[in-house]
Each structure stands twice: as structure tokens, then as C-alpha cells.
Amino acid sequence: MTLVAPTNPADLSSATWKDLEPLYDELATAPMEPNVAAWLSRWSQLQELVEEAASIAMIDYTCDTADPQKEAANLRWSSEIFPQVMEQHVRLAKRFVAAGEVPAGMEMVSREFATDIAIFREASVPLFAEIEELSAAYQKVTGGLGVDFEGKRLTIPQLQPYLRDADRSLRERAFQAMARAYLDVREELAKLFDRMYALRQQVAQNAGFANHMEWAFKAKHRFDYTPDDCARFHDAVATTVVPVVERLMAYRRSALGVDAVKPWDTLVQLEAREPVTPFRDADGLVGPAQRIFDTLDAELGARFREMREAHLLDLTSRQGKAPGGYCTNLAYRKQPFIFMNAVGVPDDVNTLVHEAGHCFHDFAANRLQWIWQRSAGHEAAELASMSMELLVMPHLAHPTGYYTAEESRAVEIEQLEDILTSLCHIASVDAFQRWIYTSGEGHDAAARDAAWLGIRARFERGVDWSGLDAERVSRWYRQLHIFELPFYYIEYGIAQLGALQLWRDAQRDPAGTLQRYRSFLALGGTQPLPALYAAAGARLIFDAEGMGELVALVESRLLALRAQGPQALVTDDPGSRSTAIV
Secondary structure (H helix, E strand, O other): OOOOOOOOHHHHOOOOHHHHHHHHHHHHHOOOOOOHHHHHHHHHHHHHHHHHHHHHHHHHHHHOOOOHHHHHHHHHHHHHHHHHHHHHHHHHHHHHHHHOOOOOOOHHHHHHHHHHHHHOOHHHHHHHHHHHHHHHHHHHHHHOOEEEEOOEEEEOHHHHHHHHOOOHHHHHHHHHHHHHHHHHOHHHHHHHHHHHHHHHHHHHHHOOOOOHHHHHHHHOOOOOOOHHHHHHHHHHHHHHHHHHHHHHHHHHHHHHOOOOOOHHHOOOOOOOOOOOOOOOOHHHHHHHHHHHHHHHOHHHHHHHHHHHHOOOEEEEOOOOOOOOOEEEEEOOOOEEEEEEEEOOOHHHHHHHHHHHHHHHHHHHHOOOOOHHHHOOOHHHHHHHHHHHHHHOHHHOEOOOOOEOHHHHHHHHHHHHHHHHHHHHHHHHHHHHHHHHHHOOOOOOHHHHHHHHHHHHHHHOOOOOOOOOHHHHHHHHHHOHHHHHOOOOOHHHHHHHHHHHHHHHHHOOOHHHHHHHHHHHHHOOOOOOHHHHHHHHOOOOOOOHHHHHHHHHHHHHHHHHHHHOOOOEEEOOOOOOOOEEEO
């Protein structure tokens, strides 16, 4: 095909790099008069078209990993076209930096461009292409996983409700089925990771870095914190969060009346008479969410309605669909898209609200002039999403939301507990990735598994994993970030602590907190990270003192919620779904 001035992403649906290259060549030689801003606008408009075409291919494939045509289209964009686009990005960024004219609002972008130029090496372009092929292979393997369970063929996400059931033996079977699915493909996934590891270390060495961690901090534009700050974060979690979670697990052991909390006991609700089922289908998930956002803020409600009407939601789990959930921005039409695997549990509500927070961030930032201004770092992006989970909490009960008052209390307890256990998980994942790329042993599959067990033991206390080492190892193979997005995980922890600061403030000033939140969204990526957090009314926290204050507030709220109502103790009778109320 021959491309002449494409006007929408559909014009690029079948494009190859040979088709796109002349468009970038033209920009590389076009005059930058009458001013740099006009030239930037032309580049930004091209980038909008290219990124949306690539996003559409990715959406199509993750929604149906079994379709070979969708797989081929996604691979064409991710492994053939985008490594070349990266090279052209550096080529054009050099022109912009050399011009010496930085339009207002592009200061942060200019700094990021300079970093991209400094670490780019042409020799790494084919390495990135191969990494993308391996990532697609990981998606295909994990997206195709399924289990025969209780007479049904289920996806891995569809096992989640069974992990919350009152029947302990059923929970254990579901847990084992999930672990076994990953253990069955463990060797295949380990070989994929072996190659990913080697390629990433080579990318780092090509750019003069000792390891991929050092390269990743530069590539992710982490100007405001260091690997040492992340290590302080790990230590702070071990000091302030792990003991609280251990107390929560001791309470759970007593409430369940068991000798030890096993990994299949950690999700069953203690306060609800029956496992809470907030919705039965996609409409039941979306309808209350619309009411919640309308109640919280008319503008946010309008934006979510816009997504519904434009069919920009794919929410329920099905065979062949890639695991996980995401929000991606369709840059040309300036609208986001939500992908997730809902199965009817409260965590699905949190996931939808979380991804909607990303969407609201995209909608607000999409008003900025140039595409690069609209993208904040993951630390800011996750602040938008995690804060939204907590800001909607007062609206989750009927008539607005999904739950009765008693269910809402139980779900809030569950979510606050999940925040604490997630901080432990985040610290372990980040520490594990640090070990992989700096220990000198990350190339060894057996050493990786052993390191995961050791790190996990530091951060996950109060749960009895005796005799379950293989099942415990399977957990890291489920963590797609480790395979596809290395070192993208500490951001969740940084953002969670920011979100807890907004949660704290919203309890005394909900309107002011929401106003600050929306002001933060509108800044996109135009300010340094500390300034973005300050706009939202938060600060970056890596220390035990700051973390401990917030963790204490969460634990205090948990105790208050438990004191508000009767506790429903789950029986251990495999023949009964009943509960004993005390």
C-alpha cells in the first residue's frame, strides 16, 4: 500500500514500516519555521494516528488471542513497526532539542527527550523487536490457559469466585487448579524469560549500563527517585506493613477456626453471610458504576457515559482472552478503552473503578496540545486510578452502588486489607526484579524460583505455605509485569501511598480533595512527579515514618469497621455453605 497523509487510524490498519517510513522522513527534513510549535504539532498528529492504530491491533489481539490474523497484526505493530518508530522518535527528538526552542508546557517533555536520546542505541532496535515477540508469546500461552473444574471448562479468572467460597475444600481445589495451570507451562514460560532476560541485559550493556535495572530507571524517566529509594521502600514495608498483615492473618485464623491460614483461606470474606456477588453480567457491572460516577462528579459521570456509548468497554472473562486488565488511550480520537476479565466478584468492581481512574486521567490530559504532554509517568497514572478506588468508597452501597450496607462494610474491610497485602506483594515483586537483574544469577531458572521463595518469605508472613513451594513459585509466573514490563510495579506502591493520603483528606474535606484530584489530572505529564503529587495534595513516601502513619490509619479503620457489626464466621463444613453469626 502507499500512504499519503493518513487522516485516521483506519488508514494505517494494514500499514508496514515501509509505508510509514516516508512520513517520518518528511518530518525529519521539513522546515521548523515559522516556529517549532507548528512542526511539533505535525509530529504529534502523526504520532496520534500511529499509536491509535497500534492500540487497536493490541486491543483486538488481547480480546481474542486465538485469532491468528489478530495475532499477526499485533506482532506487526509491536515487533516490526514500533521498534522502528522508537528509532524515529529519537531522530526527531534530536531535531527538537537541537532547535533550542522549548514551547511553554514542553519543559518536562524536553527533559525526557534528552534522556531518550542519551540511552538510545541503534543496535538495540532488533533486540526490542524480539522482546515484543516474546511478550506476545507469553500472552498467547497465558491467554490460552484453562482448567476443567467442577464439570466446567473455566478460564483462570473464572476460578476466582471459588477462592471466596465458604467450602474450604472447594477453595483448596480451585487454588490448586490455578497453580497447576501455570506449573504445567512453567518450563515454557521459563525459557521465554531466559531469552527476555538476556536481551534486556544486552540492551542495557549496549547503552553503557551495568544492568537492566539501571537502564530501566533512565528509560522510565525516574528523575525523582532512585533504586536506593526503592530499597528503602522495601525495608519500610517490612517494618510497618508486614507486622500488620501478620496480625490480620492471625485474626483470620481465629475467625475461620483453623490451625493455620493456608493460601486458599486468604480471600474468603469473614464478615459476609455469603460470598458477596455484586453483579451477574456486564450490564450489572456497568450500571451501578455509572450511578457512582454521576454522584461523585457530573463531569466524570459524563466521560464514563461517553465510553459506554462508544463501546469502549470489554469487561468479562472468556476463553482465549488475555489475562489481566488495562486502560489504553486511543490517542487520535482522544478516548480511552477498558479491558478486563470480570467474573462477578468485588475485586472486579475495584478493577473497573481503577481503570476508570486511568480513563478520567486520559480524558483530562487529552486536552493538552501535544501527545507527549498527555502522558504522565506510571507513578502519576496509578495515583489517578488508585485514588479513584478510595474516593468512590462512600458510594458503593445501594441505592447508588452494588451492595447492601452490611455488604458494603464487608467489602470495605476486604479492600483495606487488600491494600496492605498488596503493598507486601508490590515490595516482593520489585525486590525480585531487582534481584533478577543485579544478582548475576537471573539467567538461571532454578535460581529465580529459589530467590522468589526467599523474598516472598520476607514479605508474606502469617500464611502457611508448608509443602507448597511449587505452588508459591507459580505466583511469579502469573505476574505479567515481570515478563512484559520489567520494573513497572513499584509505581503501584508509590501511588497507593499517595492514594491513601487523598483517602485520609477526603474524610474531612471530600469536595476539596476531589477538586485537587481533578486539578492533578489536568496537568498530564507537564510537571515533575513531586509537583504532580503536590497538586493532588500528596507527597512521595519511601520512609517507614510516613508509611507507618498511613498504615496505622488503615488498621484503625479496619478495627472500627469490625466493631460496627456482627462477624460472620465461615464454617469448615464442606457440605454446607452456611455461616455462624456471633
